[in-house]
Amino acid sequence: MAFPVMLRSLRHHNYRLWAVADLVSITGTWMQVLAMNWLILSITGSATSVGLGLVLQALPTMLLGPWGGVIADRLPARYVVAAGQAVQALLSGVLAVIAAGDPSGTAGLYAIALVSGVVTAMTSPALGRFGAEVVGPEDLSNGLALGSVLSSGGRILGMSLAGVVIPIAGVPGAFATNSVSFLGVLVAVALMRPRELHALPPAEPGERGVTAGFRYVLGSPRLLIMFGLAFVLGSLGRNYQVTMAAMSQGPLDAGAGGYGALSVAFAVGTVLGGVYAASRARLPLRLLLITATLCGAVQMLSGVAPNLLLFGAAMLPIAASAVVLDTTVSTRSQLDSPGHLRGRVIAAQGMVGAASGAVGGPALxxxxxxxxxxxxxxxxxxxxxxxxxxxxxxxxRVRRARAAAAARAAAQPAPAAAQPVPVLAAEPG
Incomplete structure (x- = not known):
């Protein structure tokens, strides 16, 4: 079956299974996010309490991410992913039971949020590594880009379904639905063809620890620059949950309806960005710099937008640039790193993303x-x-330094060939 360039990852049987399961799982996850926030808010009446639940889920990634990377590089990613999804399904089921009991406090909810964050921290690097094994290096950028589109679609679908499920089945129904959605991933993993997986090499005996991962990342200037740029733009460049609300309530005087319209515009922008990234055969570093520049420049213009329409129009390129930037960073950091360290590189990127969200929201x-x-x-x-x-x-500077080093290596004379040792003939007796 022939697929367009933009959909080339779908030619892989395993990726087709993965894409469907991913959409179902993300949809359920966003249903749970809204249900959890609503339940905590209804119990406490405090937005700060809602924020605390989000922090408890994000904090383990910043603290335990390196160990998740070690697990991903040492154990078969397929089985780590399956185990993580099974535990998350169980936790969502426990949430459904707690919510059905009409809780008066948030201790149990916070405990589940924290445990869920720990499971995410320990299995997300394996999830990223397994995604690379599903499509292989030639289609990795396309697979990541299509994943961004599915993520945006799942987010919109999940939030919409939550608005339907919660009034009909209550908050416990939303949690139970998410628990079932994890089974879709387990079924997809079970149905995949092992012979069509692009297995990455496991970590070498001397490079299996956290230290080896940190040593590689800190010794790679390109990775450090990409991660630094991703941190700045992730924290100050696109934490629009905060700034869209502030602009709607303040200068634009658009209220809750305006905030909802801006959220839709932002979601549409993420889809457009994912489609653009998927349509490209390659995602070079030059594209990363162009989208980062565009994101910063348009954000400055959005600050002086006189009305809701122009501010919403600015959201489209900002959201699209954010997705292209994320996809490029993920693609380059994975393809440019050795397979036996892939999980720890993915973990480092996850830590940067979690830190940017934790820092950027309060800072903005x-x-x-x-x-x-x-x-x-x-x-x-x-x-x-x-x-x-x-x-x-x-x-x-990094590119010039590499070119200079290559030129010096090429200019060095080749070592002289060793002279053969003469063999002495035996003297006649």
Missing amino acids: GVLCDTLGPRTALVSAGAVSLAAAVAAAYGLA
Whole structure:
């Protein structure tokens, strides 16, 4: 069966299974996110309490991510993924039971959120590594891009279904639905053809620990520059859950309806970005720098947008650039790293993403409260733009240093060939 270039990953039987399972799982996850937030808010009446639940889920990734990378590089990714999905299904089932008991406190909910975060931290690197094994290196960028589209679609679908399921079956029904959605991943993994997987080599005996992963990442200037740029743009460049709300409530005077419209525009932008990334045969570092520059520049313009329509129009390129940037960083960091360290590189990227979310949300909130939403957007956009320029300079220096090293190696004379040792003939007796 022939597939268009944009859908070339779907020619793989295993990826088709993975894509369907991914969409089902993401849809269920977003149903649970909304149900959890609603339940905590109904119990406490505090938005801060809702934020605490999100922090408890993200914190383990920042603290335990390296050990998740070690597990991914030492154990078969397929079985680690299956185990993680099974545990998450169990935790969602426990949440359904707790919610059905009409809880008056949040201790049990927070405990489940924390355990779920630990499971995510320990299995997400294996999930990323397994995704690379499903499509292989030639289609990895396309698979990641299509995954972004599925993620955006699953998010929209999950939030929409939550609005239907919760009024009919209550919060326990949303949790139970998410528990069942994990079974889709387990079924997909079981039905995959092992002979069509592109297995990555496991970690070598001397490079199996956390230290080896940190040593590789810290010794790779290109990775450090990419991760640094991703952190700045992830924290200040696109934490729009905060700034869209602040702009809607403040300067744009659009209220909750305006915030909802902006959220839809942002979601549409993420889909467009995923489609664009999927349509490209390659995702070079040059594209990373272009999208980072575009993201920072348009964010500065969004800060001076006079009305909701123009501000929403700015959301489209910002959201699209964010997806292209994420896909490029994921593709380059995986393809440019050795297979036996792939899990630890994915874990490092996950830690950067978790840290940027944890730092960026509060930082932008403080900027919006102290300087105003418009100044916050312009200032954060200027920092993002400066980070893009600095990254371009840093990558150019790395490229020149590599070229110089290659030239020096080529100029060195080849070592002289060893002279053969003469064999002495036996003297006549």
